[in-house]
Amino acid sequence: MEAELKEMLNDLENLKRSLPDPSLHSSIDELQLRVQHLTDLAKSAPVRRSKVKDMSAEVVDSNPYSRLMALQRMGIVANYERIREFSVAIVGIGGVGSVAAEMLTRCGVGRLLLYDYDKVELANMNRLFFRPEQVGMTKTDAAVQTLSDINPDVVLEAINLMNSPNGVGSELDLSYTLNITTVEGFETFMCSLKNKTFRPEKEGNGVDLVLSCVDNYEARMVVNQACNELNQTWMESGVSEDAVSGHIQLLIPGETACFACVPPLVVASGVDERTLKREGVCAASLPTTMGVVAGLLVQNTLKYLLKFGHVSRYLGYNALKDYFPTMEMKPNPQCPNAACLERQKEYILAKPAREAEAKAKMEAEALPTTETPLHADNEWNISVVDDSLPEGSSSQSSDTLPQGLVHELPAAEEYKHASTVEQPASSADDLDELRRQLEALNAV
Numbered sequence: 001m002e003a004e005l006k007e008m009l010n011d012l013e014n015l016k017r018s019l020p021d022p023s024l025h026s027s028i029d030e031l032q033l034r035v036q037h038l039t040d041l042a043k044s045a046p047v048r049r050s051k052v053k054d055m056s057a058e059v060v061d062s063n064p065y066s067r068l069m070a071l072q073r074m075g076i077v078a079n080y081e082r083i084r085e086f087s088v089a090i091v092g093i094g095g096v097g098s099v100a101a102e103m104l105t106r107c108g109v110g111r112l113l114l115y116d117y118d119k120v121e122l123a124n125m126n127r128l129f130f131r132p133e134q135v136g137m138t139k140t141d142a143a144v145q146t147l148s149d150i151n152p153d154v155v156l157e158a159i160n161l162m163n164s165p166n167g168v169g170s171e172l173d174l175s176y177t178l179n180i181t182t183v184e185g186f187e188t189f190m191c192s193l194k195n196k197t198f199r200p201e202k203e204g205n206g207v208d209l210v211l212s213c214v215d216n217y218e219a220r221m222v223v224n225q226a227c228n229e230l231n232q233t234w235m236e237s238g239v240s241e242d243a244v245s246g247h248i249q250l251l252i253p254g255e256t257a258c259f260a261c262v263p264p265l266v267v268a269s270g271v272d273e274r275t276l277k278r279e280g281v282c283a284a285s286l287p288t289t290m291g292v293v294a295g296l297l298v299q300n301t302l303k304y305l306l307k308f309g310h311v312s313r314y315l316g317y318n319a320l321k322d323y324f325p326t327m328e329m330k331p332n333p334q335c336p337n338a339a340c341l342e343r344q345k346e347y348i349l350a351k352p353a354r355e356a357e358a359k360a361k362m363e364a365e366a367l368p369t370t371e372t373p374l375h376a377d378n379e380w381n382i383s384v385v386d387d388s389l390p391e392g393s394s395s396q397s398s399d400t401l402p403q404g405l406v407h408e409l410p411a412a413e414e415y416k417h418a419s420t421v422e423q424p425a426s427s428a429d430d431l432d433e434l435r436r437q438l439e440a441l442n443a444v
């Protein structure tokens with residue numbers, strides 16, 4: 001485009017020279033200025049990076065995945081590149097869903113399915129992700145526009161309900177702009193979750209995980225219904241109407257409580273979820289709370305998909321107290337959702353096979369290790385320094401820190417030069433103070 005504009009500028013210059021009447025030059029000058037302006041705009045337009053065939057661990061500035069592949073080198077994730085095999089559906093591209101979509105896009109997830117029926121408004125600008133120039137676009141279109149620029153390797157799959165009344169889309173790089181709480185929307189939603197064009201050999205449904213980022217009770221119940229029917233694992237997220245608490249929850253049909261099994265949980269706000277989005281009530285929202293909840297949601301998603309760390313069943317967030325409650329919820333045998341009861345039955349029937357598998361796995365893992373750690377149940381290898389140790393022996397402790405801990409401040413010796421070596425008894429006081437702090441923490 002730049003070359004064409006330059007050619008146009010040359011043509012205009014030649015035209016000007018060929019015209020003997022100077023009175024005609026001013027309009028050509030004007031045209032030249034306009035073309036020059038367009039050239040400047042074209043120069044400042046973002047350059048899209050090309051697709052990357054394989055994720056590389058090479059540490060060079062031009063590799064978009066080097067910092068992610070480092071997770072593998074550092075032993076956090078066994079095989080990071082597997083992320084390209086996964087499909088994640090995000091229902092609701094609002095304050096939480098849009099940020100979750102961006103995080104997964106930057107992490108290089110294989111395929112994202114985006115669902116929303118809303119348009120971008122100026123009133124959304126207190127949140128992250130959408131930009132003022134996208135006002136009026138559907139949230140899904142605006143998301144595809146931004147996300148495909150950030151990472152062209154991610155397949156952003158979508159259908160516009162209006163263009164695809166039969167509910168099966170064949171085109172990629174569009175977006176699902178539909179209301180799943182309508183009958184037609186529900187059918188399209190179900191079909192899209194089952195669609196396996198991305199990985200035909202995959203077992204089960206076409207997606208690996210559904211993330212619910214909607215802001216109302218009805219839509220959550222629809223996601224719950226679809227996932228119970230399809231036996232599809234999903235994660236739910238929510239932010240309270242007063243914008244100062246939120247939660248994420250993992251729902252595995254038959255294994256954990258479904259959304260209909262127990263009344264939905266909200267953290268400490270006491271707001272009835274069904275009253276969210278009441279007519280005439282303007283709910284508060286903060287980019288901070290939504291960003292935190294999106295971060296917790298995607299962190300749990302990465303751990304679930306890439307199999308590392310502990311995957312939370314329920315994690316709450318109370319922003320006013322910086323309190324993060326966790327808990328587990330068993331399915332309710334009297335759940336009003338028939339599909340949930342079916343999944344519960346299947347889960348109970350599969351119990352012997354599951355236990356045999358777990359036992360075989362434990363035995364396989366136990367065989368090669370002859371030296372077991374002293375405290376196998378002490379995950380963080382925390383120990384209390386013996387008070388009776390002679391002074392100075394603690395200088396060894398920097399070499400024997402619990403795994404994963406490093407000193408943020410310089411070693412104690414460097415301080416000893418500045419401050420005198422005084423009050424050896426204070427270490428016991430410090431320990432008591434630490435104990436008091438820990439007890440206070442546990443008492444929350």
Ligand SMILES: [Zn+2]
Nearest residue numbers: 258261335340
């Ligand atoms: Zn249930």
